Amino acid sequence: FCEICLTNNCDGSAGKIATMIALVSSDNERFEVSEEAASQSQTIRNMIEDGCADGGIPLPNVTSSVLAKVLEYCNKHAATTTPDAASTEAVIGSAGTRAVLGPARHGPVVLRAVPCRAAGRRCPEGCRLDEGQDAGADQATFKIENDFRPEDVEKIRKENAWAFEE
Amino acid sequence: MGAWVSVLLGADGAAPAPAGPAAVGLGDLPELCAAEVLLRLDPPEICRLARLNHAFRGAAGADFVWEAKLPENYRYLMEFVGSGEEGRRRRRRAGKKEIYARLARPVPFGDGTKEFWLDKSKGQICMALSSKALVITGIDDRRYWQHMPTSESRFQSVAYLQQIWWFEVVGEVDFCFPVGTYSLYFRVHLGKFYKRFGRRLCSSEHVHGWDKKPVRFQLSTSDGQNTLSQCYLEEPGSWVLYHAGDFVASKPDQSMKLKFSMAQIDCTHTKGGLCIDSVLIYPKGSLQQERVVRSKKGGCR
Numbered sequence: 281f282c283e284i285c286l287t288n289n290c291d292g293s294a295g296k297i298a299t300m301i302a303l304v305s306s307d308n309e310r311f312e313v314s315e316e317a318a319s320q321s322q323t324i325r326n327m328i329e330d331g332c333a334d335g336g337i338p339l340p341n342v343t344s345s346v347l348a349k350v351l352e353y354c355n356k357h358a359a360t361t362t363p364d365a366a367s368t369e370a371v372i373g374s375a376g377t378r379a380v381l382g383p384a385r386h387g388p389v390v391l392r393a394v395p396c397r398a399a400g401r402r403c404p405e406g407c408r409l410d411e412g413q414d415a416g417a418d419q420a421t422f423k424i425e426n427d428f429r430p431e432d433v434e435k436i437r438k439e440n441a442w443a444f445e446e
Numbered sequence: 447m448g449a450w451v452s453v454l455l456g457a458d459g460a461a462p463a464p465a466g467p468a469a470v471g472l473g474d475l476p477e478l479c480a481a482e483v484l485l486r487l488d489p490p491e492i493c494r495l496a497r498l499n500h501a502f503r504g505a506a507g508a509d510f511v512w513e514a515k516l517p518e519n520y521r522y523l524m525e526f527v528g529s530g531e532e533g534r535r536r537r538r539r540a541g542k543k544e545i546y547a548r549l550a551r552p553v554p555f556g557d558g559t560k561e562f563w564l565d566k567s568k569g570q571i572c573m574a575l576s577s578k579a580l581v582i583t584g585i586d587d588r589r590y591w592q593h594m595p596t597s598e599s600r601f602q603s604v605a606y607l608q609q610i611w612w613f614e615v616v617g618e619v620d621f622c623f624p625v626g627t628y629s630l631y632f633r634v635h636l637g638k639f640y641k642r643f644g645r646r647l648c649s650s651e652h653v654h655g656w657d658k659k660p661v662r663f664q665l666s667t668s669d670g671q672n673t674l675s676q677c678y679l680e681e682p683g684s685w686v687l688y689h690a691g692d693f694v695a696s697k698p699d700q701s702m703k704l705k706f707s708m709a710q711i712d713c714t715h716t717k718g719g720l721c722i723d724s725v726l727i728y729p730k731g732s733l734q735q736e737r738v739v740r741s742k743k744g745g746c747r
Contacts (some may be wrong), residue, residue: 443493
């Protein structure tokens with residue numbers, strides 16, 4: 281187990297002359313990660329460049345268990361150059377409420393701590409839930425495959441119609 | 447949560463990871479994750495996302511999602527729904543989403559003269575008290591007041607004043623309000639209205655006396671809150687909401703008695719030509735449409 285890239289299959293390249301950055305979770309656990317991995321977050325990268333990262337970067341809204349998962353993800357993708365899974369990140373909600381969704385590997389709660397713009401990744405723009413968009417359009421927006429039978433679709437419409445009545 | 451967590455973490459590398467490039471998408475979000483997202487959205491948005499896929503549909507029906515949207519005293523509120531043994535049985539079986547949906551529709555009480563409902567987006571209580579739930583001085587005297595059936599009232603009937611010296615409309619309600627600040631309004635219309643050949647027409651034949659002295663509004667609660675204000679009635683021909691005052695509810699499990707009134711009892715002049723539809727209670731700041739008039743504070747004659 282490599283403590284620098286937090287994986288079992290480290291090829292040693294990530295950590296060779298890696299500068300380590302400490303991320304401190306809400307329950308005060310310190311996670312040492314390579315600067316390269318941590319810099320996937322634009323926010324953290326800015327802090328590193330501004331020299332604010334010396335004592336460790338506090339993440340008061342992330343617990344240690346959650347942070348561990350996030351770092352696993354970041355380390356995995358620091359090694360790759362293709363922006364893939366992150367392109368599924370999306371911000372949904374209407375004015376006033378926002379929920380950031382992300383790859384299934386991490387619950388959406390995790391991603392609230394990880395800025396949408398992890399370095400180099402392209403996020404689809406925030407999608408407002410506009411009135412009148414039908415199910416197919418929503419599915420296309422979020423790139424979700426329709427796994428309903430036609431008779432289910434009508435059932436779902438009926439069981440939720442109350443929320444849209446005047 | 448145990449089972450799906452170990453799958454996600456890829457315990458022992460045995461996770462059924464998709465072949466090829468890791469194309470993980472929102473469609474792969476497990477139901478519990480989807481539910482965590484929905485927790486942060488409001489009910490119409492939740493119901494809309496139920497259409498995305500099976501995981502979202504399941505999440506959109508999750509009890510813990512809806513329990514977070516319901517007012518804290520939803521069990522008390524549900525007591526007003528349905529009657530007797532059948533009602534009790536239905537309430538016991540209902541999931542939290544069903545409860546929310548039911549409370550979002552008007553729930554009558556007080557023999558049908560009052561009703562409350564949840565505002566769909568915010569899950570806050572709103573209430574309407576019909577003219578028949580109010581104590582109107584002289585209501586039984588046809589020289590002064592009549593009940594007028596109309597579809598312009600959610601109770602299908604308004605009280606119409608032809609002419610009177612002593613104008614006083616008093617009401618009270620005893621209720622456990624969820625924590626929050628509420629505004630109380632009188633829904634009033636100067637002039638008589640009717641339909642002729644499909645068009646709405648107004649007659650101000652009886653309208654008089656409202657420009658002589660202002661009408662006084664009063665609101666008080668059983669825990670000592672008190673508001674007194676006054677204003678002149680205006681805008682004949684349309685429904686106006688006169689803001690009688692605000693009150694704060696801080697104990698959702700304790701019943702609060704509200705007493706409120708609208709009066710013009712200066713007997714040196716008569717007044718008339720007025721329709722009283724209802725008294726409305728809304729969470730403070732939630733009303734956007736309808737003409738609202740804020741009266742001036744103070745209790746001088």
